[in-house]
Amino acid sequence: MMSQIPTVLTIAGTDPSGGAGISADLKTFSALGAFGTVVVTAVVTQNTQGVAAIHQLDGATVAGQLTNLLDDVHVDAIKIGMLGTAEVTRAVAQVLRERELGPIVLDPVMVSTSGHRLLPAAAVEALRDELIPLVDLITPNLPEAADLLGGPEATSVCDMMRQARALAQLCPGVLLKGGHLDGPDSTDLLLIDGRITELDEPRIATRNTHGTGCTLSSAIAALRPRRQTWVDAVRDAKTYLTGALRASEELSIGHGNGPVHHFWRAWPDQPDQS
Numbered sequence: 001m002m003s004q005i006p007t008v009l010t011i012a013g014t015d016p017s018g019g020a021g022i023s024a025d026l027k028t029f030s031a032l033g034a035f036g037t038v039v040v041t042a043v044v045t046q047n048t049q050g051v052a053a054i055h056q057l058d059g060a061t062v063a064g065q066l067t068n069l070l071d072d073v074h075v076d077a078i079k080i081g082m083l084g085t086a087e088v089t090r091a092v093a094q095v096l097r098e099r100e101l102g103p104i105v106l107d108p109v110m111v112s113t114s115g116h117r118l119l120p121a122a123a124v125e126a127l128r129d130e131l132i133p134l135v136d137l138i139t140p141n142l143p144e145a146a147d148l149l150g151g152p153e154a155t156s157v158c159d160m161m162r163q164a165r166a167l168a169q170l171c172p173g174v175l176l177k178g179g180h181l182d183g184p185d186s187t188d189l190l191l192i193d194g195r196i197t198e199l200d201e202p203r204i205a206t207r208n209t210h211g212t213g214c215t216l217s218s219a220i221a222a223l224r225p226r227r228q229t230w231v232d233a234v235r236d237a238k239t240y241l242t243g244a245l246r247a248s249e250e251l252s253i254g255h256g257n258g259p260v261h262h263f264w265r266a267w268p269d270q271p272d273q274s
């Protein structure tokens, strides 16, 4: 019997403080009623104040985890986060090329909220040329979009429109995130099949923004198998993230940018717990 609960995979790095990377991804999958599986790319020594060190796994170790999992377990969707090196990026791309998989959401993680580089500048080319063409949706923030396009960072929604169209040359789906802009709303632009949808949610006044990008991309992957369209999945994922940002006020974790809170209310996709 086919399970009603989607199995979703995250390929990402760790965060002991529980806010970003695989911690954020697994909490999001569970909160949205999906079953989470994991391939680890890097062990990151980080907390809410910043990144202290990165222990990077090599390409063969990451590809080995991935093929071993996929030989046994069917996954309904994949989220890719921090890869850490060009070697790991190429190793993941090679496995994806060999298999019929999808949908795949790629958060092109390059720099942490605290400003620490999580992907060397020299690896951006491998990400852009080898992995991005194989995925369905990329979710860059404004600095990542600038790096991928080799130009300046967007400073307005108008700039974001232009950049989203340019990024659509690289990948069929683009969600350009405007969290780094100011204004009463936090606006993201979704471009699918040439059509732009503007997604606005109120900007929440909080320091607890560690892992918002990880949470959003994993929410999209968790919801996509149960939504008719990418627009529906992304809209609901952003609603989920905004609720988790609001609920983060219930938490007091660490001394820097704290994490969002994943159990903010019963989400309709959760299995019936009555």
Ligand SMILES: Nc1ncnc2c1ncn2[C@@H]1O[C@H](COP(=O)(O)OP(=O)(O)OP(=O)(O)O)[C@@H](O)[C@H]1O
Pocket: 020, 111, 112, 113, 140, 141, 142, 177, 178, 179, 180, 186, 187, 188, 201, 202, 203, 204, 205, 206, 209, 210, 211, 212, 213, 214, 216, 238, 241, 242, 245
């Ligand atoms: N203060 C806020 N209030 C509401 N939404 C926000 C806020 N900050 C960010 N967002 C939303 O969070 C999501 C992630 O956006 P952002 O541009 O911050 O990504 P990011 O930089 O990749 O995140 P991360 O901090 O995990 O690296 C987007 O949907 C953005 O609109």
Ligand SMILES: Cc1ncc(CO)c(N)n1
Pocket: 012, 013, 014, 015, 020, 021, 022, 044, 046, 081, 082, 109, 111, 112, 113, 210, 211, 212, 213, 214
């Ligand atoms: C492991 C990991 N992935 C992504 C980010 C970006 O927030 C982070 N800080 N750590």
